[in-house]
Amino acid sequence: MDINSRISALKGVGEKTEKLFDKLHVYTIKDLLSLYPRSYEIYEPPVAIREAEEGKTVAISGVVFGRVQTGGSRNMQITTIYVKDITGTMKVIWFRMPFLKNTLSKGGTIILRGRIVRRRDQLLMEHPEIFYPASNYEKKLDTMQPVYPLTAGLTNNAVGKAVKQAFTLLDPKWDFLPLEICERYGLCCYADAVQKMHFPEEKASFYRARKRVVFDEFLIFILSLRQMKAGGERVKNHFPLQRRPEIDKFIDSLPYELTNAQKKVWEEICTDLEEKYVMSRLVQGDVGSGKTIVAVLGLLSAALNGYQGALMAPTEVLARQHYANITKMLEEYGFQVQTELLTGSMGAKEKRLAYERIESGKVQIIIGTHALIQEKVSYHRLAFVVTDEQHRFGVRQREALAGKGKQPHILVMSATPIPRTLAIILYGDLDISIIDELPKNRLPIKNCVVDTGYRNTAYSFMQKQIAAGRQCYIICPMVEESEHLEAENVLDYARELESVMGKEIQIGVLHGRMKQAEKDSIMEAFSKNEIQILVSTTVVEVGIDVPNATVIMIENAERFGLAQLHQLRGRVGRGKAQSYCIFMSASKTKETRKRLDILNHSNDGFYIAGEDLKLRGPGDLFGIRQSGIMDFKVADVFQDAEVLKQASEAADWILNTSCFYEEPKYQELKKLLWRYMSETMLETTL
Numbered sequence: 313m314d315i316n317s318r319i320s321a322l323k324g325v326g327e328k329t330e331k332l333f334d335k336l337h338v339y340t341i342k343d344l345l346s347l348y349p350r351s352y353e354i355y356e357p358p359v360a361i362r363e364a365e366e367g368k369t370v371a372i373s374g375v376v377f378g379r380v381q382t383g384g385s386r387n388m389q390i391t392t393i394y395v396k397d398i399t400g401t402m403k404v405i406w407f408r409m410p411f412l413k414n415t416l417s418k419g420g421t422i423i424l425r426g427r428i429v430r431r432r433d434q435l436l437m438e439h440p441e442i443f444y445p446a447s448n449y450e451k452k453l454d455t456m457q458p459v460y461p462l463t464a465g466l467t468n469n470a471v472g473k474a475v476k477q478a479f480t481l482l483d484p485k486w487d488f489l490p491l492e493i494c495e496r497y498g499l500c501c502y503a504d505a506v507q508k509m510h511f512p513e514e515k516a517s518f519y520r521a522r523k524r525v526v527f528d529e530f531l532i533f534i535l536s537l538r539q540m541k542a543g544g545e546r547v548k549n550h551f552p553l554q555r556r557p558e559i560d561k562f563i564d565s566l567p568y569e570l571t572n573a574q575k576k577v578w579e580e581i582c583t584d585l586e587e588k589y590v591m592s593r594l595v596q597g598d599v600g601s602g603k604t605i606v607a608v609l610g611l612l613s614a615a616l617n618g619y620q621g622a623l624m625a626p627t628e629v630l631a632r633q634h635y636a637n638i639t640k641m642l643e644e645y646g647f648q649v650q651t652e653l654l655t656g657s658m659g660a661k662e663k664r665l666a667y668e669r670i671e672s673g674k675v676q677i678i679i680g681t682h683a684l685i686q687e688k689v690s691y692h693r694l695a696f697v698v699t700d701e702q703h704r705f706g707v708r709q710r711e712a713l714a715g716k717g718k719q720p721h722i723l724v725m726s727a728t729p730i731p732r733t734l735a736i737i738l739y740g741d742l743d744i745s746i747i748d749e750l751p752k753n754r755l756p757i758k759n760c761v762v763d764t765g766y767r768n769t770a771y772s773f774m775q776k777q778i779a780a781g782r783q784c785y786i787i788c789p790m791v792e793e794s795e796h797l798e799a800e801n802v803l804d805y806a807r808e809l810e811s812v813m814g815k816e817i818q819i820g821v822l823h824g825r826m827k828q829a830e831k832d833s834i835m836e837a838f839s840k841n842e843i844q845i846l847v848s849t850t851v852v853e854v855g856i857d858v859p860n861a862t863v864i865m866i867e868n869a870e871r872f873g874l875a876q877l878h879q880l881r882g883r884v885g886r887g888k889a890q891s892y893c894i895f896m897s898a899s900k901t902k903e904t905r906k907r908l909d910i911l912n913h914s915n916d917g918f919y920i921a922g923e924d925l926k927l928r929g930p931g932d933l934f935g936i937r938q939s940g941i942m943d944f945k946v947a948d949v950f951q952d953a954e955v956l957k958q959a960s961e962a963a964d965w966i967l968n969t970s971c972f973y974e975e976p977k978y979q980e981l982k983k984l985l986w987r988y989m990s991e992t993m994l995e996t997t998l
């Protein structure tokens with residue numbers, strides 16, 4: 313048995329557990345070793361009850377005061393106690409654990425560790441871990457316990473045990489980075505990093521381990537980008553697309569004038585398309601800056617030159633929106649260009665017909681989701697490819713779509729505000745264009761941060777906006793009620809809202825669990841103003857464009873990341889009318905206030921990303937990735953910007969100062985790199 317053996321080689325991992333690990337994409341012992349914790353439980357000394365802050369997970373030490381109460385319904389028994397120390401009393405509840413009554417009734421000091429939440433304006437501790445006698449807590453004090461990503465049936469304990477077994481197979485001397493690189497960048501060795509990522513002794517050792525893992529992730533990614541660039545050299549432009557006078561006329565006919573930034577970016581694209589080499593370009597622009605029209609011009613250019621263009625959107629809702637808007641726009645202008653939609657939820661027959669039209673070249677502009685890169689699709693003459701919101705797709709999918717044609721031109725759209733220096737490293741294979749200006753007719757969105765007491769005022773405000781012909785979004789974090797989370801849910805919310813708003817106002821509901829056809833009809837009705845208020849989860853987060861919507865109210869705003877709130881807010885302020893964003897939050901914690909304040913005072917994505925980073929600081933690095941860009945497992949592009957720069961420098965150093973292909977010291981690194989590349993490139997051959 314070694315680290316390449318199947319996970320079932322470990323003691324205690326039978327067929328059933330192996331299947332559960334499969335679900336987490338853990339097949340070998342090596343995979344298990346890189347199943348890093350999602351976060352860590354840090355067992356800090358108990359705090360005084362008076363100091364226990366909302367939203368934090370803390371330990372408190374005290375005695376049970378009064379009787380242990382059990383109540384609730386049969387399905388949902390609730391055990392309640394009050395714990396007292398010299399500073400105050402805290403209500404504590406557990407769900408479905410009536411058997412706790414015995415332990416809790418014994419008397420003496422008890423330590424409880426759990427999350428402090430606010431319910432009906434009262435702070436309480438929910439579902440804590442119990443340490444009785446209190447001396448049991450000492451064993452855990454100041455340790456960091458891993459919290460693994462799990463699947464139903466697999467416990468945190470089971471994963472931890474398996475990981476500990478796997479450690480015994482780890483050769484402490486094996487490393488794929490030569491010592492000189494570790495020394496140069498202050499990195500610990502591989503085996504140490506793996507062990508401390510799973511079971512850090514204290515914060516400092518965790519930081520060291522994490523830095524190494526982040527460095528590795530970036531290094532391999534950057535090396536693979538450089539290899540792709542070097543291996544492919546610059547690809548010849550098989551589809552030189554001429555500038556067509558019809559496109560200039562089309563631009564002149566648009567209901568608005570392109571901004572200077574849009575004109576500049578379009579000019580850069582036109583120049584690329586005529587060049588000797590194929591285009592690979594990233595267009596970066598804040599929410600609502602008008603990236604779509606630039607993509608449409610590119611698709612049109614391919615079609616008018618006798619080729620095909622394809623646009624791949626990250627969600628079905630968005631693909632359908634783009635399809636409807638683009639088709640309408642082209643028809644209204646009178647272009648003889650045929651469009652096609654291709655998404656996963658289409659029926660087999662519908663798909664087959666679409667495939668035929670795509671293959672025969674009857675359609676020139678194809679819009680869809682991942683379905684565009686399915687095996688069965690063959691294109692007639694695919695010359696231009698747009699992928700929307702790059703961070704939703706890895707390099708792999710982008711390449712897969714590109715692989716469908718004879719190296720078509722590629723345009724990647726992104727609303728993620730990455731500073732240019734980092735973008736150059738991360739999108740090393742792409743040239744970068746930036747739309748750094750919003751359309752002139754826009755009024756800045758007016759923001760406010762309010763508590764739930766303001767809700768009725770907000771509703772009246774919405775009614776006034778609707779009376780003036782406008783529409784509104786209300787965003788809730790959840791689809792339906794959950795016993796563990798007190799947060800607004802779309803279904804109950806919409807029901808209650810109906811009684812407040814009256815029959816005149818149509819309310820629609822949108823969430824990820826709905827069937828595609830239902831989602832489509834709701835989105836269509838909203839875009840036609842047949843629905844005035846859309847109560848939705850974050851499914852509307854990216855790209856949805858209904859310029860007539862002028863109000864967005866985000867319930868439980870504290871539950872969302874700043875970048876996500878900024879994207880959500882971007883659903884309004886897309887037309888001429890004044891728009892408003894209401895951040896609703898019952899949370900009174902200082903952190904929430906500070907975070908929401910950043911959004912309250914700025915509508916600028918770059919500024920928000922920067923401030924967010926300052927606020928978070930190193931304390932937030934416990935395995936939680938904030939930005940989710942580009943599918944790194946542990947690394948976070950924003951937080952780990954410095955390590956990213958170091959890895960980029962190291963990649964240059966490795967490739968330039970030595971003979972990477974021949975030197976034995978890079979043997980292991982090369983193996984890893986080829987494996988990574990073959991995995992990420994797998995779909996290219998589809």
Ligand SMILES: Nc1ncnc2c1ncn2[C@@H]1O[C@H](COP(=O)(O)OP(=O)(O)OP(=O)(O)O)[C@@H](O)[C@H]1O
Nearest residue numbers: 568569570571599600601602603604727751855857
């Ligand atoms: N120059 C312009 N002047 C006025 N309106 C414009 C201009 N360019 C685009 N628009 C309009 O602005 C709205 C937002 O544009 P678009 O959907 O392209 O934004 P985006 O950059 O893709 O944003 P997101 O990242 O949110 O998807 C659309 O309704 C579009 O028609």
